[in-house]
Amino acid sequence: MNKEEYLEVYRHSLAHVLAKAVIEIYGKDVQYAIGPQIDDGCYYDFIIPASVTESDFPAIEDKMREILKRRENWVRKEISRSEALELFKDQKFKTELINDLPEDEIITIYYTGDDYVDLCRGPHVENSQELFNAAFKIKSISGAYWRGDEKRDQLSRIYLYAFPSKDELKAHIKMIEEALERDHKKIGNELDLFMFDPTAPGMPYWLPRGWKMYQELLKFSRLIQSKHGYTEISAPLINNKKLWLISGHWAHYVNNMFMVPGLAGYMSADAEVPGVLESMDDAPDEAKAVKMLAKAPLYNRENDDTMAAKPMNCPNAMLTYKRTVHSYKELPIKYSEYDVLHRKEKSGQMNGLFRVQEFRQDDDHTFVAESQIEDEIADIIATADEIYSTFGLTYRAEFSTRPDDFMGDIEVWNRAEAALKRILDKKYGEGGYEINEGDGAFYGPKIDLQIKDALGREWQCGTIQLDFQLPHNFGLTYQDADGTLKMPVVIHRAIYGSFERFIGIITENFKGVFPFWLNPYQVGIVPIRQEHNEYAAKVEQALTAAGVRVETDYSDNNMKEKIKKFKNYKDPYILVLGDREAAEETVSINLRGSNKQLQNVPLSKLVEMCKKMNDEHTLELIDSI
């Protein structure tokens, strides 16, 4: 048995032990569902007739140890479907699982001792004593839905960390703790990058330092995109409902949009309005009466004058394209856009900068003839590589194909998917990317680029989506070489994805130690005594003139305090300027991340080093002359 198989057997067996422990503690009424292994252990889903909280974890862990010590045998049995249904007749999830098994499937069960049996394919250990070295710890409990369907039973999922040895468990927990040190919310706070306020949930405030970085990312995006022929536009942030009706957002996305509903009038007198539901999903008998006071305004989102904040840039980009008649010679037309977007999320969906309600994308809508799709996608992937590699980021590509409820011409779909596949095969090699059959949007296939955060969670950053539907909805055309009017294909794409999410990701990946070109301030200047302020100002001026972001501490604090402040902000270069430097027109550089210093660096040399890192978007800090 190789290590991977061993881990699987081991973790999977522990899941059974967990279930057995929970049943022994909470009684036979416990409904147990499934208990698979995961990356760092396993979990088991239950309906438990009591509420289980963190304080109950030790008791469950103790019970598990006690069970292991019984040295029970694990016995595998093959049984018939009817025997299985009889055996699990009180277990509704097991019953459902059995009924869903294919007719010819051999049904196997595992006994752990005489009193616990689980429907399971196995394999498992043969005796509990094989698990004696088990290093496990209950990680958390959370809600989960049966079969991932929020309309079905809500289960309690108990997560277990499980490793073959105590050392490995310890190392893993340490790794998690270290990941928390990289948390972008923590670092963002320490470095004064951004903040939130309860009056605007999920909408970041960018502080002076964070905004500098944001602007640098913007600048970098513009630089790369202009090289690739993109042209930038900007459009209204709120549009009348009519636009969202055409684009289809009103039908599919209305509950995620922030509204400015139309005003239908005012109440002439106090009145009770009966039959009001809190949610469209509520049953009619949940309706209640609402008291309306005289002069109260009546807003109605179905009114013609309703406006809504844009959750996406696409519809306005369509209008921009439609402004004039286009020739095939103009294609591809690339409208990039960095406007602010708003998406209303259900509470509980927000997560630091990773999932917000207000953000900007490095968005683009490219209008192409069908024959240009392949070249254009290849160029977009090249652009993505150029951008990600600048940050040293690696990503994983996912290709999502035609769903059942697709719209448009199936022949166009087939050709487009084939074109995407050719590029992906060429770029990442066959099997070098994931294919999600049927997971595409109804309007077109897509390629998503996923990047990991500090905890190893993957977030979608880049996305490339073909769209056959919007050009249709907006009646877009171009005149082809033969004089006929044809419909362009739209490519939606973003590389950072949202600036917010991307900043979250790179903050965690860099642990707040950003590359020189990106750091909010690049050079912190520390005059040793106030009499050195004059020379400090001269150095500041020289650097600023070269486009370097500088902060100088002219206060009368002592130099150690000044150095400490800039160190805490992780400024890459801290210049210490005293008599010697002023006399010789040099600087002494304290390098970030070490105690190393570069002494007697001519000012002109420093300017050159900074410019080089800025111009080349260098990842590593230059630490020698």
Next chain:
RNA sequence: GCUUCCGUAGCGCAGUGGUAGCGCAACUGAUUCGUAAUCAGUAGGUCAUGGGUUCAAGUCCCAUCGGGAGCUCCA
């Protein structure tokens, strides 16, 4: 939205029914210093908000808001 945990000074935290505290930061003064914490002092709070229990609530209960982890969602 669901399960669970959390919310005390700008930040990090202590305070488990009996006078709201500590460290850092801030401010004032002294120190004018050669590479990460000089010394002394001052100020800073409706303990997220609203109800309740109690002689007494930061602490117990309920609701709301905000946040974390996970689930679901992200055409």
